[in-house]
Amino acid sequence: MVTGITKAKRKAAFGVDGAPTVLTAPTAVTSIESVVGSTSDSAQVTFKATDPGGFPITYDIDYLSDSDKIAYTNDSSNLPPHLAHPAQISLSSADANGDKTATYRFLTRAATGLDSHGGVGIAQTLNTRYLASDGIKTTASSSTLLIAFGQKITFDTSLAGLTDRSGEGNGTNDDQYHAEVTNGIHTAMSGLLMTGKRYFEVRIDSLTNYLMIGLVDAGAGASAVNYGGNTVSLIYQSGNTRYPGGSGTSITPSMQVGAILGFAYDTATGEVWFSINNDFGNKVPGTDAGWTIGSYSGNGNSGMKLGFTGGSSGVNHKGTIFRGNDLTYSVPAGFLTH
Numbered sequence: 452m453v454t455g456i457t458k459a460k461r462k463a464a465f466g467v468d469g470a471p472t473v474l475t476a477p478t479a480v481t482s483i484e485s486v487v488g489s490t491s492d493s494a495q496v497t498f499k500a501t502d503p504g505g506f507p508i509t510y511d512i513d514y515l516s517d518s519d520k521i522a523y524t525n526d527s528s529n530l531p532p533h534l535a536h537p538a539q540i541s542l543s544s545a546d547a548n549g550d551k552t553a554t555y556r557f558l559t560r561a562a563t564g565l566d567s568h569g570g571v572g573i574a575q576t577l578n579t580r581y582l583a584s585d586g587i588k589t590t591a592s593s594s595t596l597l598i599a600f601g602q603k604i605t606f607d608t609s610l611a612g613l614t615d616r617s618g619e620g621n622g623t624n625d626d627q628y629h630a631e632v633t634n635g636i637h638t639a640m641s642g643l644l645m646t647g648k649r650y651f652e653v654r655i656d657s658l659t660n661y662l663m664i665g666l667v668d669a670g671a672g673a674s675a676v677n678y679g680g681n682t683v684s685l686i687y688q689s690g691n692t693r694y695p696g697g698s699g700t701s702i703t704p705s706m707q708v709g710a711i712l713g714f715a716y717d718t719a720t721g722e723v724w725f726s727i728n729n730d731f732g733n734k735v736p737g738t739d740a741g742w743t744i745g746s747y748s749g750n751g752n753s754g755m756k757l758g759f760t761g762g763s764s765g766v767n768h769k770g771t772i773f774r775g776n777d778l779t780y781s782v783p784a785g786f787l788t789h
Contacts, residue, residue: 468588469503471501471584471585473499477592478496479596480594480597497555498553498581500583508550508553509583509584510540510584511525512555512579513525516531517575532575533598534598535558541556555581559598576595601775601788603626604625606625608624611639616769620771627769628770630759631765632759638760644718644754644756644757648719648786649787649788650715650782650783650788651713652779655710658707659767661764661766662761662762663687664685664712665685665723666683666684666758667755670682681746683758684744690705690727701732703732706727711728713726714757715736716741721743722740724739736784737784737785
């Protein structure tokens with residue numbers, strides 16, 4: 452084994468001293484979602500380089516926070532605060548040319564303890580440099596990594612209008628629900644949603660007629676969830692009408708089993724944006740002002756909840772919540788996953 456080889460010796464021996472070249476560039480990670488209180492969520496990125504002289508490649512990574520321009524390394528003593536562990540880098544078997552692909556696994560820190568609010572609402576964008584070194588020269592490939600802490604949407608089945616669904620799906624009443632509601636008699640609401648500008652999706656698993664679903668001022672009681680209320684912003688089953696007021700949405704698809712409903716909201720302003728199968732109609736988040744909750748008192752304090760009611764009669768409806776890495780469509784620009 453030859454050790455201590457210098458640049459001059461290597462060039463003399465092999466006639467090549469070029470830097471490693473990138474074969475597979477790393478992709479940007481638009482969101483690593485870490486559920487509050489969990490350390491299990493992560494993302495993986497692959498990166499592959501080759502050395503013109505045939506020397507083995509050593510992989511590494513470093514970071515620069517987008518907001519305050521603080522530099523971090525892949526060392527436990529100098530990690531970005533949102534990461535619980537240095538990126539775990541594993542190598543594949545060598546291909547026919549002797550080159551190996553590096554897989555980077557990122558493990559996020561539990562949100563609890565990151566700030567006085569248990570990490571809720573925290574997000575960090577990191578400018579990343581994936582590094583490939585042949586021992587003398589290093590090549591960097593730049594990308595980005597967005598870490599956004601998320602939170603499950605909960606449903607208390609002891610409340611009127613909600614039926615236990617723990618025997619289905621994920622085995623809990625978190626991120627899935629069964630609502631049996633009649634307008635003005637039985638209405639249903641989720642637990643408190645995260646504050647800020649957030650986005651989540653609902654897949655319709657089952658449905659009878661006249662569903663009205665949307666966001667509710669959390670400071671209002673369940674009886675306020677009706678199509679004439681001024682503390683709600685609801686979309687009707689046809690998809691092209693929003694209540695209160697019966698305003699047209701220009702959304703083309705209607706709510707059917709399997710449809711994906713998108714909800715973007717801003718707790719600071721009381722604005723809500725609706726989509727069905729990624730069609731936002733005449734109010735697109737980031738471009739148009741949203742539908743407003745008329746007598747919204749949240750302003751980051753009481754906040755919002757997901758609410759259900761029926762139109763002219765009762766409705767029996769099941770839905771599954773998608774967030775973070777489970778989303779069907781992209782998070783609108785300027786928003787974070789719930």
